[in-house]
Each structure stands twice: as structure tokens, then as C-alpha cells.
Amino acid sequence: MTILVVIAKECLPGRVKTRLHPPLSLAQAAELAAASLDDTLRAVSALPATRRILAFDGVATPSAAAGFEILPQVDGGLDERLAAIFDHCDEPTVLIGMDTPQVSTALLEPVFTGWTDDIDAWFGFADDGGFWALALAEPDGDLIRGIPMSRDDTGARQLDRLRAAGLHVAFLPTLTDVDTIDDAHTVAGVAPDGTFAAALAAMLVPSGNGTTR
Structure with a gap:
């Protein structure tokens, strides 16, 4: 009995993956973010979740989210938005982001098959020092609320919070978040x-004037 949540924002130019510009245009960065979200949603759709939720910041939901409940994100910082999801x-519940398109059913399977009574959380x-997945046997937003986000010590601080609450934490593999173009190449190589990967390759095809598409 496990809920699966993907947190994402609408992939609009200038709103997502702006650190990919340059070398990509803002429109290309948004297109690549949409591909990342699509791959993520497809990968987790095969997991035996009791509910599948897309915690969404935007208006037009992606077609790959068919069958997902749509949960609008609350206002506030990322810690508040994550906390509200767990409080819901x-x-x-296991929550992942949209920035690790290399995620697979196999990577998350332990959360659904290996969650024994002595495991309170998966991490x-x-x-980059953050975290891509957090699962709580007993969802409680106060375990996340107040954690400083988007820092190179965010993951360490979140783990410390879990352990300070007396939780026994099991670990999932470390993954690369796509923030920069180097990250994008790394992830495309892992999941070719x-x-x-196909979207990134198409964007980097040289045009007739020597630039990328």
C-alpha cells in the first residue's frame, strides 16, 4: 500500500531548466524538461502504487500523466510545497521529482517490495547534494518543512532531520539531477x-550556419 507522487511544474520557456540556456534556447530547455517529465511519468506508471499523483504547478498537464490524480501545489517555498504533499x-508515500529522467521501475521497486517493518523512510x-526521492511510511510534512532547499547540503540536512526524528532510513541509488548541459549529457548517456536522450540529441544537431538547432 504505497502512494506514488511526482512533483512537477508546467514546462514553459523561461520557467523551467533555465540553466540550460545557453547553449540551448529557452524553448529548447522547456522542451527538454517536458521530455524529462514524460520519461519519469512513463517509468513510474508500471509501479504497483495504490494512488498515482502528479503534484502540479501549472495549467496544461502532460498527456503522459493520464491516469494520475492532479494535486495542485500550494504557494510557498519548495519545502512548504513538499510538506503539503506529504500532509495530503x-x-x-514516495515522492520524486521531474529532473531524473533516467529513473526506472527497477530503481524504485524496493520501495514497493522491500519496505519492511524496520524501515521508516527511503531516501x-x-x-549535486540534494535529493531525488523521499518515501515516508508515515507521511508528515513537518519532517520536511524548514529544510533549506536547492543547496549543496540539502540532502544531508534532510537526512539529518529524518534521523533526528528517530527514523530508520534505507537508501536508493544516487542519481544525477539535470540542471546543466553537462548533467543532461550524463543522464542521456545513462538512459540513451x-x-x-532523443530530444537532446536532436537539439544538438548542427544547423547549416554552424550552430545547433
Whole structure:
């Protein structure tokens, strides 16, 4: 009995993945973010979740979210938005972001098959110091609220908060969040058959004037 939540924002130019510009245009960065979200939603759709929720900041939901409940994000910082999601849930819940399109069913399967009574939380570090996955057996937004986000010590601080609350934490593999163009190349290399990798490759094809598309 596990709820799966993907948190995402609408992929509009200038609103997502702005650190990919340059070398990508803002429109290309938004297109790549949309591909990342699509790959993520497709990967987790096969997991045996009791509910699938897209915690969404935007208006037009992606077609890959068919079958997902749409939960509008609350106002406030990222910690407040994450906390509100967990406060909304009333059974074991795993939350992931939209920035790791290399995620697979196999990577998250332990949360659904290996969650024993002695595990209170699952945690997946991102290699930039943040985290890409957090699962709580007993969802409680106060375990996240107040954690400073988007820093190189965010993951460490979040883990400290969990352990300070007396939780026994199991770990998922560390993944690369796509923030920069180097990250994008790394992730495309890990998951070369995904929509993300195909979109990135198409964007980097040289045009007739020597620039990328």
C-alpha cells in the first residue's frame, strides 16, 4: 500500500531548466524538461502504487500523466510545497521529482517490495547534494518543512532531520539531477533510449550556419 507522487511544474520557456540556456534556447530547455517529465511519468506508471499523483504547478498537464490524480501545489517555498504533499497523504508515500529522467521501475521497486517493518523512510541522494526521492511510511510534512532547499547540503540536512526524528532510513541509488548541459549529457548517456536522450540529441544537431538547432 504505497502512494506514488511526482512533483512537477508546467514546462514553459523561461520557467523551467533555465540553466540550460545557453547553449540551448529557452524553448529548447522547456522542451527538454517536458521530455524529462514524460520519461519519469512513463517509468513510474508500471509501479504497483495504490494512488498515482502528479503534484502540479501549472495549467496544461502532460498527456503522459493520464491516469494520475492532479494535486495542485500550494504557494510557498519548495519545502512548504513538499510538506503539503506529504500532509495530503494518509498511507506510505514516495515522492520524486521531474529532473531524473533516467529513473526506472527497477530503481524504485524496493520501495514497493522491500519496505519492511524496520524501515521508516527511503531516501535517494542527488549527486549535486540534494535529493531525488523521499518515501515516508508515515507521511508528515513537518519532517520536511524548514529544510533549506536547492543547496549543496540539502540532502544531508534532510537526512539529518529524518534521523533526528528517530527514523530508520534505507537508501536508493544516487542519481544525477539535470540542471546543466553537462548533467543532461550524463543522464542521456545513462538512459540513451529515452525520450529525453532523443530530444537532446536532436537539439544538438548542427544547423547549416554552424550552430545547433
